[in-house]
Amino acid sequence: IAGITQAPTSQILAAGRRMTLRCTQDMRHNAMYWYRQDLGLGLRLIHYSNTAGTTGKGEVPDGYSVSRANTDDFPLTLASAVPSQTSVYFCASSRDRATDTQYFGPGTRLTVL
Amino acid sequence: SQQGEEDPQALSIQEGENATMNCSYKTSINNLQWYRQNSGRGLVHLILIRSNEREKHSGRLRVTLDTSKKSSSLLITASRAADTASYFCATVMIYGGATNKLIFGTGTLLAVQP
Numbered sequence: 001i002a003g004i005t006q007a008p009t010s011q012i013l014a015a016g017r018r019m020t021l022r023c024t025q026d027m028r029h030n031a032m033y034w035y036r037q038d039l040g041l042g043l044r045l046i047h048y049s050n051t052a053g054t055t056g057k058g059e060v061p062d063g064y065s066v067s068r069a070n071t072d073d074f075p076l077t078l079a080s081a082v083p084s085q086t087s088v089y090f091c092a093s094s095r096d097r098a099t100d101t102q103y104f105g106p107g108t109r110l111t112v113l
Numbered sequence: 114s115q116q117g118e119e120d121p122q123a124l125s126i127q128e129g130e131n132a133t134m135n136c137s138y139k140t141s142i143n144n145l146q147w148y149r150q151n152s153g154r155g156l157v158h159l160i161l162i163r164s165n166e167r168e169k170h171s172g173r174l175r176v177t178l179d180t181s182k183k184s185s186s187l188l189i190t191a192s193r194a195a196d197t198a199s200y201f202c203a204t205v206m207i208y209g210g211a212t213n214k215l216i217f218g219t220g221t222l223l224a225v226q227p
Contacts, residue, residue, distance in 0.1 A: 004155075035217075042201065042219040043156070058214065090155055099143050099205050102215060104155035 002026065004105035006091050012111045013081050021076040021108050023091030031094045032074040033058075033102065034066060036087040043090065049074055050097070081112045119202055119221040127226050132189040134221040136202030137182075143205040145178055145185050146215070150199045159187075159200075194227045 007022045025032065030051045035043040045058030049068040063085060065077045074093075078085055089108045094100040120135045136145070144163045148156040162169045162178045162185065169176045175188040189196055199220040 033215075040219065043217040045214055045216070048214065059216075092156075099215075101146065101158045101161060102148075102156075102203075104157070106155050107153075 004091055004093055004103055006089075006105040006108050008108060009106070010109040010111075012113065013078075015082055015112055016080050019078045019081055019110070021078075021089055021091075021110070023074045023076070023105060024072050025074075025091075025093045025103075026072065027093060027095075027103065028071060029093035029103070030071070030096050031100070032068065033092045033094075034064070034074070034076045035090045035092065036060065036085075037090060037107075038087050046076065046089075081110075083112045086110060086112045119200070119218045121221060122219070123222045123224070125224040125226065126192055128192060128194055130192055132192050132196070132223055132225070134187045134200050134223070136185045136187070136218055138185075138202075138204045138218075139183065140204075142180070145176075146203045147174075147176060147185075147187050148201045148203060148217075150201065150220070152198070156201065189223075192223075192225045194225050196223060197225045198223060 004025045013019050033048045034046040037043050044060045046064050047058055047066040049055045052068050052071045055066050091105040092102040094102045118137050126132050142164055144161055146161045147159045149159050150156045160171045160176050162176050173190045178185045199222050201217050201220045203215045203217045
């Protein structure tokens with residue numbers, strides 16, 4: 001693994017289903033982030049984690065949850081997917097704070113029907 | 114709400130020409146960063162300029178920052194077809210207390226015609 005990986009690459013999901021998007025980094029970065037990207041709205045922060053064991057809410061956290069059990073992994077869970085959660089999801093990490101350069105994964109394209 | 118807004122939303126130029134994109138933001142910042150996104154890919158960091166810097170260069174990229182006007186510009190000189198991408202500015206905004214967050218603008222879509 002080099003950098004950040006995300007899985008799956010894409011997914012079609014029925015509304016009401018539970019889904020976990022996976023994110024793993026091998027750079028030993030302390031901070032990790034989840035964004036969603038929608039046409040015309042740019043990237044919006046969903047949740048973040050400044051260090052393992054801590055998480056925080058971003059700009060659009062409703063309907064999403066995260067956990068940070070260790071440094072490398074930062075999964076994003078949709079407990080009960082809704083069509084408005086159709087989007088491209090990007091995971092990112094930075095060495096420490098958000099003021100540092102962020103490194104992005106390749107994204108997960110999620111469609112909720 | 115967006116902290117950074119890019120202008121123009123879309124830009125089409127010929128190979129070899131220069132491309133200039135602008136970013137305006139609303140609140141005081143620690144630094145401003147520019148990222149690039151190729152179609153269907155993640156964002157890639159290009160350059161970071163701190164609030165006490167006015168200009169920064171990296172290869173064919175030149176970034177300026179005017180904190181009095183709360184604006185920044187990204188200049189790509191001698192553009193190439195491979196520069197075709199979306200370009201985003203991002204600023205750090207105080208969010209929910211002491212923790213800083215990177216807030217992205219909506220981006221400029223640059224098309225460089227060969």
